[in-house]
Amino acid sequence: MRGLLMALVGATALIAVGVTGAQAEGKRAEVLHWWTSGGEAAAVRELANAFNAAGGQWVDTAIAGSGSTARPIGINRIIGGNPPTAMQFNTGTQMNDLAQQGLLRPLDDLAKEQDWKSALTPAFYNAIQYQGHIYGAPINDHGQNWIFYSKAVFKKAGVTEEPKTWDEMFAALDKIKAAGLIPVAVGGQPWQLQSMFNSILLGEGGKELYSKVWKDLDTDAVKSDKFKHVAEVFAKLRNYQDPGSPNRDWNVATGMLIDGKAGIQFMGDWAKGEFIHANMVADKDFGCILGPGESNFMMGGDIFVFPVLKDKAATDAQTLLATVIMSKEGQLAFNSKKGSVPVRLDVDTSKLDACAQKGLTALKDPSRQILAPDVLTAQDIVQTEQDLVAQYWTTPSMTADQFADQFAQVIEQAK
Amino acid sequence: MSTPETAAGTIAGAGAGTTATRKKRHLSAYVALFPAFIIVLLAYVVTVVWNIWISFTDSKVLPVNIFVGTKQYERLFTTARWLISLQNVIVFGVLFIAGCLILGFLLAVALDQKVRFENTFRTIFLYPFAMSFIVTGLVWQWIMNPTLGLQKVADSIGFTWIRFDWIVQSDLALYVIVLAGIWQSSGLVMAIMLAGLRGVDRELWKATRIDGVPAWRVYLHIVIPILRPTIITASVLLAIAVVRVYELVLATTGGGPGISTEVPGKFIMDYLFGRGNIALATGASTVMFITVVILVTPWLYYEYFREKPRGS
Numbered sequence: 264m265r266g267l268l269m270a271l272v273g274a275t276a277l278i279a280v281g282v283t284g285a286q287a288e289g290k291r292a293e294v295l296h297w298w299t300s301g302g303e304a305a306a307v308r309e310l311a312n313a314f315n316a317a318g319g320q321w322v323d324t325a326i327a328g329s330g331s332t333a334r335p336i337g338i339n340r341i342i343g344g345n346p347p348t349a350m351q352f353n354t355g356t357q358m359n360d361l362a363q364q365g366l367l368r369p370l371d372d373l374a375k376e377q378d379w380k381s382a383l384t385p386a387f388y389n390a391i392q393y394q395g396h397i398y399g400a401p402i403n404d405h406g407q408n409w410i411f412y413s414k415a416v417f418k419k420a421g422v423t424e425e426p427k428t429w430d431e432m433f434a435a436l437d438k439i440k441a442a443g444l445i446p447v448a449v450g451g452q453p454w455q456l457q458s459m460f461n462s463i464l465l466g467e468g469g470k471e472l473y474s475k476v477w478k479d480l481d482t483d484a485v486k487s488d489k490f491k492h493v494a495e496v497f498a499k500l501r502n503y504q505d506p507g508s509p510n511r512d513w514n515v516a517t518g519m520l521i522d523g524k525a526g527i528q529f530m531g532d533w534a535k536g537e538f539i540h541a542n543m544v545a546d547k548d549f550g551c552i553l554g555p556g557e558s559n560f561m562m563g564g565d566i567f568v569f570p571v572l573k574d575k576a577a578t579d580a581q582t583l584l585a586t587v588i589m590s591k592e593g594q595l596a597f598n599s600k601k602g603s604v605p606v607r608l609d610v611d612t613s614k615l616d617a618c619a620q621k622g623l624t625a626l627k628d629p630s631r632q633i634l635a636p637d638v639l640t641a642q643d644i645v646q647t648e649q650d651l652v653a654q655y656w657t658t659p660s661m662t663a664d665q666f667a668d669q670f671a672q673v674i675e676q677a678k
Numbered sequence: 679m680s681t682p683e684t685a686a687g688t689i690a691g692a693g694a695g696t697t698a699t700r701k702k703r704h705l706s707a708y709v710a711l712f713p714a715f716i717i718v719l720l721a722y723v724v725t726v727v728w729n730i731w732i733s734f735t736d737s738k739v740l741p742v743n744i745f746v747g748t749k750q751y752e753r754l755f756t757t758a759r760w761l762i763s764l765q766n767v768i769v770f771g772v773l774f775i776a777g778c779l780i781l782g783f784l785l786a787v788a789l790d791q792k793v794r795f796e797n798t799f800r801t802i803f804l805y806p807f808a809m810s811f812i813v814t815g816l817v818w819q820w821i822m823n824p825t826l827g828l829q830k831v832a833d834s835i836g837f838t839w840i841r842f843d844w845i846v847q848s849d850l851a852l853y854v855i856v857l858a859g860i861w862q863s864s865g866l867v868m869a870i871m872l873a874g875l876r877g878v879d880r881e882l883w884k885a886t887r888i889d890g891v892p893a894w895r896v897y898l899h900i901v902i903p904i905l906r907p908t909i910i911t912a913s914v915l916l917a918i919a920v921v922r923v924y925e926l927v928l929a930t931t932g933g934g935p936g937i938s939t940e941v942p943g944k945f946i947m948d949y950l951f952g953r954g955n956i957a958l959a960t961g962a963s964t965v966m967f968i969t970v971v972i973l974v975t976p977w978l979y980y981e982y983f984r985e986k987p988r989g990s
């Protein structure tokens with residue numbers, strides 16, 4: 264219900280943006296995206312204002328739901344010959360098929376002129392390319408491998424230190440369980456389970472194993488003992504969930520931390536929006552861990568792609584929009600509302616919260632940057648593995664060996 | 679299927695004038711049917727053929743014409759989720775159709791006993807059908823949620839030994855969906871059956887009563903055979919609901935826990951839109967299509983073809 268309300272509020276706000284945009288004279292750009300929740304809509308409004316101030320005319324096409332609802336609509340419009348001026352995608356391989364068919368406008372000249380290469384991390388600079396050409400203007404960077412914890416629950420259970428290894432973490436979870444609270448707020452939807460698994464793979468398995476699995480799709484790495492160890496750690500967490508977890512939404516799980524019912528949650532940094540909404544302060548009421556184990560930053564995010572248009576004026580509007588998206592001001596304004604961090608490394612981020620600072624520290628070290636599976640690998644493989652991870656989670660009789668074998672089989676088939 | 683022809687024949691027969699008028703009448707019938715024919719051709723036949731073709735290509739997000747043979751089918755039948763989906767739709771289909779028919783029939787028989795407030799009861803029983811599967815699914819998700827619904831009620835009054843947490847057990851969650859489906863659709867079956875029961879000749883009842891035949895035997899041996907067309911209509915409607923079951927699963931369990939309640943409809947939708955693998959999705963829908971054709975063809979043969987001599 265609250266989600267619906269938020270969506271309505273968001274939609275109203277966006278209509279308002281559309282109206283003010285229509286009154287202004289300028290380079291008209293119809294932007295298709297799926298940011299409709301409260302915080303997301305506020306972030307889009309910042310971007311729209313920046314674009315209008317730069318002499319553009321933002322026409323908002325917001326599609327409620329997730330990317331899997333909005334993306335096919337946009338793709339159908341592009342194929343059908345009625346493309347929007349710009350369209351949101353997640354950073355990574357989602358745009359490849361369109362780029363391959365020559366339906367997207369390459370942004371090589373613009374990127375060279377504005378020196379995107381030195382502004383972006385190398386990983387992101389690669390992620391917006393397809394076969395050597397740049398097709399996307401990245402807007403944000405979402406950290407996906409955070410563990411958030413409730414300081415109140417840790418205190419009640421007598422956990423004084425932030426766990427740094429999985430042994431310490433399990434000891435802490437045992438204490439929380441003994442205190443009669445729920446140790447892990449699990450959202451039992453397949454994507455959330457996979458996010459949990461990847462977070463452990465990156466922390467406990469390490470960056471090298473993670474890259475071999477998700478970047479190189481190396482089946483030997485999948486069958487290694489270290490991978491099986493990761494699978495066992497993941498499976499052990501089953502004992503720390505509550506019976507209500509299947510099909511639970513992520514924000515409901517975050518709510519369990521906010522209400523002091525559960526100890527930790529694996530989630531991307533968008534969960535901060537929920538904490539902030541409940542008037543909780545990062546590092547004071549709730550904590551955040553990148554890890555345990557190796558402390559890396561798993562990056563994912565959103566980009567805008569620009570379909571090939573025949574109209575010269577519309578193409579100019581695309582150029583202006585890409586410029587605004589990549590401007591320092593545009594990035595800061597958008598990301599301070601979205602919960603993510605700017606993709607440009609040269610933006611002044613001193614005003615972002617304590618967890619964002621932790622993430623930014625990690626991001627400054629290129630060896631701690633790693634891209635999310637969705638960015639590295641085709642959706643098809645990522646999501647088929649997602650089914651397997653979910654099946655493994657709910658089938659205690661499946662061993663780590665069987666899991667690893669099937670994981671490798673999925674890669675073989677989908678390659 | 680034979681209805682339009684028969685109707686056209688009757689009209690022509692009624693005209694019964696010269697051959698010219700008959701031809702003219704035939705022509706106008708065909709002209710009238712032409713738009714419908716074109717729509718059926720484009721909207722059904724062409725799309726089915728296109729769908730089958732795409733399933734033999736390497737299409738991902740966009741349809742492409744690169745032939746890859748049976749690759750998609752090989753992958754499909756080694757994908758755990760697809761196999762679970764097929765298994766689930768069979769279990770769901772059998773239990774759902776049987777459950778709806780039995781419960782619907784019993785409700786109809788009960789209402790046919792000239793009870794008071796019949797209209798009120800009929801409305802109550804039919805009410806769930808007025809809701810979409812999404813609403814039904816959500817309601818049952820809440821009822822069966824162990825931290826909100828029945829389980830919590832049972833726990834709070836001390837019956838902790840009762841287990842109502844089927845929705846979180848991967849081997850029982852499917853039955854929650856069956857329950858929700860029966861709850862939603864048996865009202866419709868009741869309405870259809872009641873109409874059928876009202877069509878049974880009252881004289882028959884009088885006759886059996888004089889002969890001293892117990893009521894249950896009359897229902898079993900006389901009424902049910904008379905209701906056969908009604909039962910077939912209800913079964914066809916229910917079978918269609920089984921093949922396209924999607925929203926109910928989405929709202930009740932989201933396919934979970936894990937992938938234990940996935941169904942083919944959801945598999946196709948997910949791969950078509952969310953996962954950007956059109957070829958695999960069309961492969962799956964082709965399998966569904968062929969399955970339905972294989973099941974329906976003998977039945978059509980039995981229903982229409984075989985009985986034709988008796989009718990004419």
